[in-house]
Amino acid sequence: MADVTFTVDGRKLTAPAGTLLIEACRAHGIEIPAFCYYPGLSLQAACRMCVVRLEKVPKLQTACTTPVAEGMVVTTESPEIAQARKATIELLLGNHPLDCPVCDAGGECELQDMTFRYGAHESKFVEIKQHREEQQWSPVVFFDRPRCILCYRCVRVCGEGMDVWALGIQNRGAGSVIAPNKQDHLECEECGMCIDICPVGALTSGPYRYKTRPWEMSHVGTVCAHCGDGCKTTLGVRRANDGMEIVRGDNRDKSGINGDFLCIKGRYGFDFANREDRLTQPLIRQENGEFKAVSWFEAIEYAGKRLREIRDAKGGASIGVIGSNRTTNEEAYLLQKFARTVLGTNNVDHHRTADYPAFAAALNGKKEASLRDFNAAKAILLLGNDPTEQHPGLAWQIRTSVRLHGARLYAANHELIKLRRQATSFLHIREGDYAALIGYLAGDDKALESNGVARAFREAIRKEESLLIVFGAEFRGREIEALTKFGASLSNVKFACLGDYANSRGAADMGLYPDLLPGYVPVSAAVQLGEEYGALPARAGLDLVQMFDTAERGELAALYVVAANPVSRYGIDPASLRNTFVIAQDMFMTETARLANVILPAANLYEKSGTVTNTFGDLQLVKKAADRGGVRTDFELIVRLATAMGADVKKLVPFGKQGVRADFGQARGAQSGEADRHGVWLAAHHLEPKLSPFDPFAIFDEIQRLVPAYDVPRLDLLAGNDQHLHSGLVQIANAGARRDLVLPSNDTLFSSGTLGRYSRTLGSVMEARKPAETAAD
Amino acid sequence: MSTQPAFPNTIFSPALAARFDRLVTLYPVKRSAMVPMLLYAQDEVGYLSEAVIGEVAARLGVSELDVRNVISYYSLLRTKPVGKYHVQVCTNISCMLRGGNELLEHCRRKLNVENKGVTPDGVFSLEEVECIGACSWAPAVQVNYDFHENLTPSSMDKVLAEYRAKAQNGAK
Numbered sequence: 020m021a022d023v024t025f026t027v028d029g030r031k032l033t034a035p036a037g038t039l040l041i042e043a044c045r046a047h048g049i050e051i052p053a054f055c056y057y058p059g060l061s062l063q064a065a066c067r068m069c070v071v072r073l074e075k076v077p078k079l080q081t082a083c084t085t086p087v088a089e090g091m092v093v094t095t096e097s098p099e100i101a102q103a104r105k106a107t108i109e110l111l112l113g114n115h116p117l118d119c120p121v122c123d124a125g126g127e128c129e130l131q132d133m134t135f136r137y138g139a140h141e142s143k144f145v146e147i148k149q150h151r152e153e154q155q156w157s158p159v160v161f162f163d164r165p166r167c168i169l170c171y172r173c174v175r176v177c178g179e180g181m182d183v184w185a186l187g188i189q190n191r192g193a194g195s196v197i198a199p200n201k202q203d204h205l206e207c208e209e210c211g212m213c214i215d216i217c218p219v220g221a222l223t224s225g226p227y228r229y230k231t232r233p234w235e236m237s238h239v240g241t242v243c244a245h246c247g248d249g250c251k252t253t254l255g256v257r258r259a260n261d262g263m264e265i266v267r268g269d270n271r272d273k274s275g276i277n278g279d280f281l282c283i284k285g286r287y288g289f290d291f292a293n294r295e296d297r298l299t300q301p302l303i304r305q306e307n308g309e310f311k312a313v314s315w316f317e318a319i320e321y322a323g324k325r326l327r328e329i330r331d332a333k334g335g336a337s338i339g340v341i342g343s344n345r346t347t348n349e350e351a352y353l354l355q356k357f358a359r360t361v362l363g364t365n366n367v368d369h370h371r372t373a374d375y376p377a378f379a380a381a382l383n384g385k386k387e388a389s390l391r392d393f394n395a396a397k398a399i400l401l402l403g404n405d406p407t408e409q410h411p412g413l414a415w416q417i418r419t420s421v422r423l424h425g426a427r428l429y430a431a432n433h434e435l436i437k438l439r440r441q442a443t444s445f446l447h448i449r450e451g452d453y454a455a456l457i458g459y460l461a462g463d464d465k466a467l468e469s470n471g472v473a474r475a476f477r478e479a480i481r482k483e484e485s486l487l488i489v490f491g492a493e494f495r496g497r498e499i500e501a502l503t504k505f506g507a508s509l510s511n512v513k514f515a516c517l518g519d520y521a522n523s524r525g526a527a528d529m530g531l532y533p534d535l536l537p538g539y540v541p542v543s544a545a546v547q548l549g550e551e552y553g554a555l556p557a558r559a560g561l562d563l564v565q566m567f568d569t570a571e572r573g574e575l576a577a578l579y580v581v582a583a584n585p586v587s588r589y590g591i592d593p594a595s596l597r598n599t600f601v602i603a604q605d606m607f608m609t610e611t612a613r614l615a616n617v618i619l620p621a622a623n624l625y626e627k628s629g630t631v632t633n634t635f636g637d638l639q640l641v642k643k644a645a646d647r648g649g650v651r652t653d654f655e656l657i658v659r660l661a662t663a664m665g666a667d668v669k670k671l672v673p674f675g676k677q678g679v680r681a682d683f684g685q686a687r688g689a690q691s692g693e694a695d696r697h698g699v700w701l702a703a704h705h706l707e708p709k710l711s712p713f714d715p716f717a718i719f720d721e722i723q724r725l726v727p728a729y730d731v732p733r734l735d736l737l738a739g740n741d742q743h744l745h746s747g748l749v750q751i752a753n754a755g756a757r758r759d760l761v762l763p764s765n766d767t768l769f770s771s772g773t774l775g776r777y778s779r780t781l782g783s784v785m786e787a788r789k790p791a792e793t794a795a796d
Numbered sequence: 797m798s799t800q801p802a803f804p805n806t807i808f809s810p811a812l813a814a815r816f817d818r819l820v821t822l823y824p825v826k827r828s829a830m831v832p833m834l835l836y837a838q839d840e841v842g843y844l845s846e847a848v849i850g851e852v853a854a855r856l857g858v859s860e861l862d863v864r865n866v867i868s869y870y871s872l873l874r875t876k877p878v879g880k881y882h883v884q885v886c887t888n889i890s891c892m893l894r895g896g897n898e899l900l901e902h903c904r905r906k907l908n909v910e911n912k913g914v915t916p917d918g919v920f921s922l923e924e925v926e927c928i929g930a931c932s933w934a935p936a937v938q939v940n941y942d943f944h945e946n947l948t949p950s951s952m953d954k955v956l957a958e959y960r961a962k963a964q965n966g967a968k
Contacts (some may be wrong), residue, residue: 189868200861332968 033073034087036300041069041082044095051095052104052133054218055170055326056083057124059279059423060179061170067107071095079103100164101137106113108139114148114341115219116165122654126233127271129166146281156205158783159225159287160292162197167221173213180279182418183207197221208768209784211286214278215270226287226780228266231257239271239644240739242631244345244624245284245771247518248390248412249370249633249741250365251275252285254625254644260648261299265289265625276390276637276741278419282411283781284771287623292645297606298620299649310618315651322602322617323663326362329576329600330664335556339566339575340371342531343582343653344520345774346696347629349640349715349731350653351522351529352537352722353672354581359552361666362579365533365542365560370588371761373518373634374495375527379539379749381503386512387746388487390635396484401430402502403453404491404517407437408767410634413489413517414438422516429480431456433493446476453493454501456613489562492517492763518634519764520772521624528744534559538726539751543652548725549696551670562760564589573596580604581653582621584773586611588762604656607777619651627652629715630736634745638729640736655713672712673697675719684690684735803855807847812840816855826912827856830866836871843877871925879914879921883907884938890931895948896965899935900924902949906956919963920956 023036027044028197033045035090041051042058054066062084070079074092079100082093094100111130151164171188178184185200185207199205203510214222236255243252245325251274255267267288270281277285302310313321329338340358342351351369358367391415393399406414414437421441430439431446431453439445448456448467458466460477467473480486488506490499499516506512518524530537536555536711540547545555561569563585569575571592576583577600585591587610596614603615612618626632628643651659661671671677676698701720703707709717722729728749731742769787771778781787804821806813807914815836819829830852844867867873885903887896893959900922904910906927907920914921930936933945944955 183863184859187859187865191869198861198864200859202864409802 023089023091025087025089025093027583028092029097030701033796036089036315037084038086038087040071040087040091040093041129043087043137044082044093044103045144048451051082052761053083054129054133054168055172057172057175057216057685059419060172063175066111066168066170066379066794068104070100070107072097072275092097104133105137105139108134108137111168111340112139112142113144113146114165115168115255116148116150116163118166122166122220122230122560123223123228124166124217128220129218135253137659139378139507154203155225156199157207157212157225157785159209159283159780160199160205161228162199162226163221163222164196166219167197168219169197170218171197172216172218173197173222176212176216177207177672179422180415181208181210181212181416182437183210186213204785206786208407209283209287209786210281211269211283212281212709213288215281216279219236224267224287226290227255229268231255234554236261237644238271239642240275240440241519241625241642241644242633243285243288243641244774245288246410246412246522246766247523247634248277248286248410249521249631249635249637249639250277250281250388251639251739252281252289254289256644256734261648263644265645272738276633276634276639277366277392277412277415280412280415283768283784284411284475284775285779285781287772288775288778289645292625292647292778293607293643293773294607294625294779296608297647297650298608298612299647301620302615302618304616307322319615319656319663322619323660323665325616325698326577326579326598326602326660327664330362333576336366336560337574337576338362338364339366339567339569339581339591340364340368340579341563341578341580341585342367342526344370344372344523344526344772345624346526346582346653347624347627347631347715348524348525348529348638348722349629349651349718350581350657351526351531353654353657353718355530355537356671357666358579359536359555361661361664361671363470363556365556365558365628366566367528367531367560368533368563368566368570368760369531370563370585370764371522372585372758372763373492373516373527374499374761375516375524376532376535376751376757377496377499377541378514378516379746380751381500382746382749385503385507386513386746387636387744388489388514388515389637389741389743390489390633391419391637391743392513393420393489394636395424396426396485396487397424398480398486399429399481400429400430401432401433401438401442402456402488402490403493404489405432405436405438406517407433409491409519409765410517411768417441424525427479427483429574431476436722444472446473457498457501457505461508462502482510483509484699487513487515488691489515489517492519492761495759496757515635519766521633522631524634524636525630528632529722533562533565534757535751538728539749551725562758564760567591567595570599575599578602580611580615581657582606582707584611587773588764602660606650607773619656621656622647622650622652624728626650626663627654627715629654632744633741634726636746637741638731638736638744639741640739646723654714654715654718658712668712669687672714672717674709674712674714674717676708682794697724706733710724714778803851807851808837808840812836820855827858827862830856830858830863831870834863834867844873844875849875852922855883877914880919880922880963881921881939883920883922883956884925884928885922886926886928886930886934886936888927889929890927890934891929891936894934897934899937899947899949899952902952903937908955919960 022033024033051069052071055063064081064084069082071082073080153163174186177186187198189198214224236257240253251269253271254265256263268286275461300312305314340352355367427443429444430442433450435539455466543557545552577603581604585732602617603612603618604621605612625645674786728744735740802817820826849863853863885900911924928938934947
């Protein structure tokens with residue numbers, strides 16, 4: 020819309036016509052206080068805090084409901100306005116318990132801040148305050164009625180934002196009270212958005228209440244360890260006897276790709292880190308089958324020695340390595356490099372939750388959608404998957420986009436997924452019909468039973484001027500190829516492939532595959548990556564299933580499992596590993612760790628630094644928040660294991676002044692001959708060599724150097740901004756002929772693979788106990 | 797047109813169920829039918845029971861919470877049973893000036909129930925209400941849907957006696 024010019028406090032401002040005065044002022048750095056107003060939610064105008072003086076209007080007006088107009092003259096601060104706001108606060112405090120010293124919100128309470136600012140420290144009221152006992156609505160949501168100032172933010176965010184509508188308002192006037200949907204308790208998605216958005220301490224979080232004061236915590240913004248959306252979560256950590264414990268997860272800085280959103284996992288699912296039954300001492304299995312706690316030195320020397328013996332005696336091909344969906348990119352990269360260059364094997368794999376290699380091949384220059392793209396999308400085509408359960412961050416973005424920007428959602432699914440409520444058009448298809456659907460969309464009328472709904476669905480999609488196509492694990496190999504081919508026939512299309520875990524995408528990008536190196540370079544073309552991988556066996560190694568088959572036959576001499584639980588996930592018979600030397604690196608005594616010969620206690624994603632990539636190819640910085648005595652990062656453990664095996668760590672992790680010297684590949688010119696490739700790259704990027712082999716950024720340097728898609732601006736990344744990968748730079752041949760080993764985890768909002776089992780809060784909510792259709796492993 | 801009821805297992809009488817089937821089609825948004833539906837349901841059932849709330853929510857495609865939000869907003873919608881004759885005494889300004897409070901106090905003693913209470917035999921219930929729009933004939937009392945005006949404690953006794961007699965005859 021056209022811009023209008025108006026005056027606020029003597030300043031001439033410009034904003035698009037129709038902008039709300041409160042927003043226009045905020046955009047220009049003029050803060051107008053408000054309790055009930057919240058950007059993106061419907062207007063309530065209930066709190067009267069945002070009153071301003073408009074010239075020629077007899078009474079004070081609410082800035083949150085007044086659109087700016089040409090020539091408008093506004094005063095936002097004056098003795099009159101301050102008095103009005105002070106009176107409002109005085110009324111709000113009339114029945115407010117003023118239990119700030121014990122209130123969870125004390126110190127970060129908007130009512131407290133406003134009282135401080137407007138000085139409503141005296142009250143004319145002498146009436147006795149009406150007290151009501153606090154109520155527990157669910158294991159994670161508590162309600163203290165007297166603290167509530169009736170701003171209705173919680174009701175709106177639950178309904179409009181989450182499309183859950185679990186909170187309502189009962190009674191009226193001063194007797195109004197926020198009410199949960201099941202009379203005395205809540206049945207909802209337990210996301211905790213209502214708590215986050217509450218300006219006071221009326222809604223408080225079960226796991227956090229009365230634990231600490233906000234100013235006693237350090238707040239670290241990092242990336243959630245659970246699903247593949249990569250939401251930013253801010254962890255409040257505090258000193259504990261054995262390190263730094265996580266006390267709270269929330270979304271206090273809303274700068275992440277998730278905007279205002281966090282689900283139950285991001286907000287409460289951190290508690291696995293604080294569990295008492297975490298492994299904190301290295302264990303070695305003795306002759307009698309019992310585990311014995313040993314020193315780190317002993318455990319690593321022992322594991323390294325055995326691995327070296329096995330490699331030297333039986334060859335690298337007798338060793339298997341299984342990586343993780345939840346370690347950082349640096350760790351995933353280092354693990355496969357360790358396997359390939361130190362152990363000398365291509366037997367590397369991980370639990371695959373989406374067919375990323377096929378996606379990378381199919382993209383081939385086409386555009387990949389960032390999670391941020393969904394916020395401003397005009398049209399979205401959602402094929403398969405149930406984002407509400409499996410990608411709650413994406414579901415939030417889609418709902419927001421539909422609600423605020425009028426985006427059109429086209430969804431096709433074999434289940435009646437909840438997002439169909441936001442869909443312009445929903446197509447209910449049979450489970451096996453996804454490939455046929457693509458054929459139908461591409462113009463083959465016979466592919467799908469053609470009816471009016473399907474035809475209208477197809478017509479509408481074809482008319483869209485731009486489209487985000489997002490698909491679940493129902494699509495693999497050739498179906499992804501067909502889908503991207505169809506997409507390319509439309510205009511302005513971007514694609515997104517949905518995988519399950521925090522760094523499933525990174526594990527794939529970093530080459531935790533038996534046949535693919537980092538950046539999806541086939542092992543047969545290892546020389547493309549230069550000296551670092553040059554001398555690899557050109558044959559693909561064993562995939563995860565083959566590794567266990569080989570172990571069953573007694574031919575897998577050693578297995579190194581990092582932060583994964585394949586024994587449970589793939590239902591492996593424990594006896595099949597009886598002749599295999601197993602090293603398990605994990606937080607807990609999982610089904611896999613129980614079968615290990617050596618267990619190395621590892622740190623989790625909240626206890627390390629590095630980067631992760633979400634399923635949309637958004638690269639984000641992971642910051643170390645918590646700490647636990649007795650554990651080490653997977654990165655450090657891999658480096659130490661390599662050292663114990665006698666490997667040259669400098670070749671594994673480029674650190675120090677002396678890098679890798681190798682031919683640049685040019686026969687002539689300035690870059691011919693031997694040179695320190697890493698050193699040259701660092702200099703060209705204005706970076707210095709890292710000084711420690713335990714510095715994950717030493718490996719990140721190498722990733723950025725060798726994997727073109729990851730060559731994103733370092734400064735932006737370090738500043739905590741998500742960086743979208745250059746996915747189009749990946750160029751590999753069609754991978755449709757590869758064996759399909761994708762095993763979607765089908766997690767719900769309340770499960771998160773093996774990790775989720777160790778979160779008490781996730782298991783404590785009533786909704787988690789509903790019989791699941793698919794068992795989480 | 798099909799006359800198949802939308803809710804085969806309805807808790808309402810066939811006539812009311814049919815009325816509701818039609819009512820939800822009359823508004824651009826289904827939930828607009830909520831308040832009339834609740835009033836009709838209350839007349840038939842006596843109050844808005846859990847079963848009523850459940851069926852109204854289902855008929856409108858809203859959550860039970862939404863229905864409760866509306867019920868709790870309006871004082872004329874109730875979720876507890878009242879007596880066969882619900883005596884509503886107005887104490888707003890006109891009635892107050894002409895003895896509404898005394899009338900209420902009289903009823904309280906006479907029926908031996910507190911405000912919003914029900915007599916043990918279930919015949920009467922008493923409620924103090926806001927203006928019922930009969931100011932010209934204050935003080936006024938509404939019993940179910942019938943108005944009784946220009947009342948005094950003694951004429952109130954007569955009104956109550958009439959209803960008690962009616963209840964006894966009806967019981968025979």
